[in-house]
Amino acid sequence: xxxxxxxxxxxxxxxxxxxxxxxxxxxxxxxxxxxxxxxxxxxxxxxxxxxxxxxxxxxxxxxxxxxxxxxxxxxxxxxxxxxxxxxxxxxxxxxxxxxxxxxxxxxxxxxxxxxxxxxxxxxxxxxxxxxxxxxxxxxxxxxxxxxxxxxxxxxxxxxxxxxxxxxxxxxxxxxxxxxxxxxxxxxxxxxxxxxxxxxxxxxxxxxxxxxxxxxxxxxxxxxxxxxxxxxxxxxxxxxxxxxxxxxxxxxxxxxxxxxxxxxxxxxxxxxxxxxxxxxxxxxxxxxxxxxxxxxxxxxxxxxxxxxxxxxxxxxxxxxxxxxxxxxxxxxxxxxxxxxxxxxxxxxxxxxxxxxxxxxxxxxxxxxxxxxxxxxxxxxxxxxxxxxxxxxxxxxxxxxxxxxxxxxxxxxxxxxxxxxxxxxxxxxxxxxxxxxxxxxxxxxxxxxxxxxxxxxxxxxxxxxxxxxxxxxxxxxxxxxxxxxxxxxxxxxxxxxxxxxxxxxxxxxxxxxxxxxxxxxxxxxxxxxxxxxxxxxxxxxxxxxxxxxxxxxxxxx
Numbered sequence: 107x108x109x110x111x112x113x114x115x116x117x118x119x120x121x122x123x124x125x126x127x128x129x130x131x132x133x134x135x136x137x138x139x140x141x142x143x144x145x146x147x148x149x150x151x152x153x154x155x156x157x158x159x160x161x162x163x164x165x166x167x168x169x170x171x172x173x174x175x176x177x178x179x180x181x182x183x184x185x186x187x188x189x190x191x192x193x194x195x196x197x198x199x200x201x202x203x204x205x206x207x208x209x210x211x212x213x214x215x216x217x218x219x220x221x222x223x224x225x226x227x228x229x230x231x232x233x234x235x236x237x238x239x240x241x242x243x244x245x246x247x248x249x250x251x252x253x254x255x256x257x258x259x260x261x262x263x264x265x266x267x268x269x270x271x272x273x274x275x276x277x278x279x280x281x282x283x284x285x286x287x288x289x290x291x292x293x294x295x296x297x298x299x300x301x302x303x304x305x306x307x308x309x310x311x312x313x314x315x316x317x318x319x320x321x322x323x324x325x326x327x328x329x330x331x332x333x334x335x336x337x338x339x340x341x342x343x344x345x346x347x348x349x350x351x352x353x354x355x356x357x358x359x360x361x362x363x364x365x366x367x368x369x370x371x372x373x374x375x376x377x378x379x380x381x382x383x384x385x386x387x388x389x390x391x392x393x394x395x396x397x398x399x400x401x402x403x404x405x406x407x408x409x410x411x412x413x414x415x416x417x418x419x420x421x422x423x424x425x426x427x428x429x430x431x432x433x434x435x436x437x438x439x440x441x442x443x444x445x446x447x448x449x450x451x452x453x454x455x456x457x458x459x460x461x462x463x464x465x466x467x468x469x470x471x472x473x474x475x476x477x478x479x480x481x482x483x484x485x486x487x488x489x490x491x492x493x494x495x496x497x498x499x500x501x502x503x504x505x506x507x508x509x510x511x512x513x514x515x516x517x518x519x520x521x522x523x524x525x526x527x528x529x530x531x532x533x534x535x536x537x538x539x540x541x542x543x544x545x546x547x548x549x550x551x552x553x554x555x556x557x558x559x560x561x562x563x564x565x566x567x568x569x570x571x572x573x574x575x576x577x578x579x580x581x582x583x584x585x586x587x588x589x590x591x592x593x594x595x596x597x598x599x600x601x602x603x604x605x606x607x608x609x610x611x612x613x614x615x616x617x618x619x620x621x622x623x624x625x626x627x628x629x630x631x632x633x634x635x636x637x638x639x640x641x642x643x644x645x646x647x648x649x650x651x652x653x654x655x656x657x658x659x660x661x
Contacts, residue, residue: 504557
């Protein structure tokens with residue numbers, strides 16, 4: 107039975123260079139690719155968060171850590187993950203932008219994640235647990251850099267905000283479910299039962315990442331909207347047929363019209379090397395080589411009209427290849443340096459760091475806090491994260507808003523909105539039902555504010571690259587720099603995951619819960635300043651543009 111399933115799965119995922127893979131249409135669809143990346147993000151964050159309610163109790167029983175050192179090692183294990191993500195994200199982004207495939211790095215990252223989970227499951231020493239968390243961080247860097255770049259490749263920039271909303275939901279739901287299930291399962295089934303869930307999720311992730319086919323790979327067999335891709339004998343027959351119809355200028359009508367259609371479009375782009383190009387070119391009966399055979403299903407385009415060749419398609423949402431003259435404009439500096447020279451991107455990275463810090467700071471202090479003042483064990487420690495992450499289901503709505511109106515308003519308002527709730531959390535300082543209600547309400551309001559911040563920031567990275575490439579075509583070469591840009595974003599987010607738990611844990615130990623809440627509130631209100639000034643570009647330019655338009659209207 108298992109052998110039959112293995113053979114069926116192999117037949118499904120293998121591809122022949124001449125024959126399209128099975129279920130190509132579904133395996134390369136936007137919905138399936140989005141589902142795959144959402145599951146990858148969910149798996150990554152789930153395996154990060156599953157230890158939050160478990161590790162304080164597992165450290166004492168398995169690693170023999172003294173009670174007085176538990177807070178320190180909880181913070182360290184959470185921060186090590188962020189440190190590994192911080193160090194490896196730029197490298198993963200650099201390699202991904204130069205790779206011919208997005209799927210292969212995703213599979214490598216999954217192997218690293220499986221190895222890390224095995225180490226965390228069976229490790230009995232601090233060294234093994236720390237190493238497992240390092241591997242988890244490396245896997246997360248691959249998922250976030252390559253996965254988000256793949257989404258931009260698939261949907262383009264116009265819908266990226268709404269798509270990132272679904273990514274935010276996956277991330278937030280996993281943050282919710284991981285501590286919740288981790289606490290419940292650990293309490294009911296013990297330590298190993300927690301990791302049985304993890305391995306089951308990894309198996310699902312393996313299947314999805316293996317079955318998925320990238321759009322640019324699927325375009326070898328699929329035709330874009332309105333175009334039929336021909337090669338070999340079919341192409342020759344089509345050319346012969348068009349030549350027999352007669353052409354007063356000589357040559358085939360198809361070849362001449364194809365050239366006119368290309369001339370009608372902007373001359374900076376070529377189909378050579380793109381997913382729409384063919385390796386084989388048809389030979390016309392006249393003996394000369396024709397253009398790559400892309401034959402329109404509809405009326406042939408007239409010179410000067412907008413051709414189907416220049417319209418976006420499901421198969422190729424953005425043209426990746428540029429002409430030689432455009433590529434000469436590519437910056438001599440590495441793409442990372444060019445990106446870091448942007449004040450707008452630096453502002454987005456700072457805001458991502460602070461949002462991550464404000465969100466993950468609670469991982470190291472909240473389970474211990476509710477255990478101290480309410481007497482809750484691992485189950486309660488998992489349930490308390492529920493009000494913090496439930497508001498993440500608003501993320502697609504926030505993403506659609508940022509697609510239409512920009513990221514400046516939601517990002518700056520989100521930070522300002524989070525400030526009072528962070529400060530008021532210092533009032534939760536003793537037991538009682540009213541204190542539980544207050545804690546849940548404040549965490550829910552904080553979750554809404556941080557959701558308003560996160561989704562526009564994910565989309566802002568794509569907006570920044572789109573603006574740079576629009577003003578300087580070919581700046582990042584023909585492969586672009588989306589993976590490197592999201593690699594930098596993940597560096598910032600990982601920096602927040604590193605700073606947040608350590609800062610919160612240190613403040614609680616040295617100064618107390620109240621000082622920690624006040625400090626986080628101050629950081630939040632300060633973060634609203636660069637978000638307001640630089641998100642969607644320098645606010646001064648927009649003010650000057652508006653003033654000029656008003657003056658012209660008055661004149």
